[in-house]
Amino acid sequence: MHEILNPADVDASGLVELAQDPTAPEGLVFHHAVEGKPLATPWQVAVLRAALLAKHSLPEGLVLDCACGSGIQLAAYASSLHRPVLGVELEPARAHASAFNIQTVAAHHAATEEPWFTESRIVSGDGTDAEGVLRAVDTAQRIAFLHLDPARPRNSRTHALEEMQPPLHSVLREWAPHFAGEPAFVLDLSPRLTDQQRGEVEALVEALWPGLPRTWEWTSRGRGRVDRLALWGGCVAERGTSRRFVRVPQTLGKEALILRTGDTHEAPTVRVHPPKRGEFVTLLDAALVESGLVSSWLPSVSKDHTFRWAVVEGRRPQVHHEHALRLNQQQGTLVQATGRVVELLNIELNESTVDGLVEYALEHNFRSVKLRLDLDPTLQPVLQGSLDRQLQRRHGVREGFLTRHPNGHTLLLCVLVHDEVEGGRP
Ligand SMILES: C[S@@+](CC[C@H](N)C(=O)[O-])C[C@H]1O[C@@H](n2cnc3c(N)ncnc32)[C@H](O)[C@@H]1O
Numbered sequence: 201m202h203e204i205l206n207p208a209d210v211d212a213s214g215l216v217e218l219a220q221d222p223t224a225p226e227g228l229v230f231h232h233a234v235e236g237k238p239l240a241t242p243w244q245v246a247v248l249r250a251a252l253l254a255k256h257s258l259p260e261g262l263v264l265d266c267a268c269g270s271g272i273q274l275a276a277y278a279s280s281l282h283r284p285v286l287g288v289e290l291e292p293a294r295a296h297a298s299a300f301n302i303q304t305v306a307a308h309h310a311a312t313e314e315p316w317f318t319e320s321r322i323v324s325g326d327g328t329d330a331e332g333v334l335r336a337v338d339t340a341q342r343i344a345f346l347h348l349d350p351a352r353p354r355n356s357r358t359h360a361l362e363e364m365q366p367p368l369h370s371v372l373r374e375w376a377p378h379f380a381g382e383p384a385f386v387l388d389l390s391p392r393l394t395d396q397q398r399g400e401v402e403a404l405v406e407a408l409w410p411g412l413p414r415t416w417e418w419t420s421r422g423r424g425r426v427d428r429l430a431l432w433g434g435c436v437a438e439r440g441t442s443r444r445f446v447r448v449p450q451t452l453g454k455e456a457l458i459l460r461t462g463d464t465h466e467a468p469t470v471r472v473h474p475p476k477r478g479e480f481v482t483l484l485d486a487a488l489v490e491s492g493l494v495s496s497w498l499p500s501v502s503k504d505h506t507f508r509w510a511v512v513e514g515r516r517p518q519v520h521h522e523h524a525l526r527l528n529q530q531q532g533t534l535v536q537a538t539g540r541v542v543e544l545l546n547i548e549l550n551e552s553t554v555d556g557l558v559e560y561a562l563e564h565n566f567r568s569v570k571l572r573l574d575l576d577p578t579l580q581p582v583l584q585g586s587l588d589r590q591l592q593r594r595h596g597v598r599e600g601f602l603t604r605h606p607n608g609h610t611l612l613l614c615v616l617v618h619d620e621v622e623g624g625r626p
Pocket residue numbers: 236239240241266267268269270271272273274288289290291294325326327328349350351352365366
């Protein structure tokens with residue numbers, strides 16, 4: 201049974217999970233239900249994606265999100281594309297939250313009289329039942345664009361595609377006959393999908409629409425992991441771009457940094473060399489490395505031709521090179537830290553050895569050293585606090601970081617590149 205909700209008619213009664221999304225402008229507060237908040241797309245990501253979608257011309261027809269959760273992505277599409285949207289959500293309270301959030305966004309834009317708002321609908325029901333949904337909203341319109349962001353099992357590091365709810369294969373199979381022309385979709389998938397699972401998704405799409413253009417998109421908010429992994433298909437895929445990397449800007453309204461390639465992916469290969477003073481060490485955005493776009497990006501910001509990859513997986517991919525990177529402010533958001541090695545320390549860092557690290561840091565004129573290596577999470581703040589306190593009392597000027605060489609036992613004390621001229625022992 202499908203129930204239709206008109207976003208213009210709903211109120212907030214019964215919706216108790218109210219939350220300010222830290223990435224949304226002040227005053228734009230969303231409602232959630234049945235623990236929908238952790239499932240919701242961050243507003244900034246939703247708006248960025250809607251802006252990318254707006255660059256494509258979609259055919260006449262419905263803009264559909266068939267598992268719309270709290271409706272955050274749906275509201276961003278409606279308000280950016282200025283087109284009515286149709287959302288479907290299995291959990292009735294969340295369907296209600298979706299309808300109310302669209303109303304909130306319309307009010308925020310002073311657009312409550314606009315057709316994109318007054319004609320939008322939410323269906324409380326099963327998003328895999330294409331026929332049932334279309335019958336319920338009583339429309340002869342076809343689908344111009346489909347968005348799918350399925351729920352994934354919690355606390356699972358990797359998981360099978362079949363565990364996504366609603367299942368990808370059912371959604372694609374059921375909605376495939378209803379597209380207006382060339383299909384257009386965004387599949388917002390788990391950022392933890394393996395290469396093999398991405399291959400399975402490709403195979404599903406290929407089986408339905410042989411040769412359909414596809415662009416994979418890795419999105420990063422610079423937190424040492426892939427934030428979103430999405431497949432853009434059909435007339436919203438970027439021609440000639442098989443992979444795209446999007447770095448979400450630090451503040452709302454700033455331009456995203458987007459890198460693209462049409463090449464097939466060649467993962468960097470690890471080439472561990474003995475630790476060496478004087479070389480440069482860069483810790484990169486993990487999503488940039490996973491996307492494969494790092495191989496074309498690095499040469500564009502460096503005069504080096506060879507890069508020695510020390511770590512390619514995990515939260516702190518590490519590359520070694522001979523010269524400093526040349527980064528503008530925006531490119532700088534793709535590195536976690538970059539600097540020159542000034543000291544090699546063969547110590548196990550703990551509470552009894554941190555004073556030794558302070559001695560070295562003072563010798564090299566540091567006023568701060570950030571710990572950028574895997575440490576016991578309870579020990580990390582203790583050691584960082586001790587370092588900060590001891591260095592602040594002295595008169596050092598340089599800033600730096602400490603990371604671990606992949607040999608596992610050598611720590612690399614590095615000076616940040618912009619402090620190179622400040623002196624200290626070479
Ligand atoms: C990850 S959330 C979507 C979040 C959404 N993109 C947002 O911005 O708020 C996935 C949603 O799919 C819903 N869902 C699961 N199976 C479904 C089905 N068969 N039909 C419709 N919705 C379904 C879940 O209840 C959940 O709310």
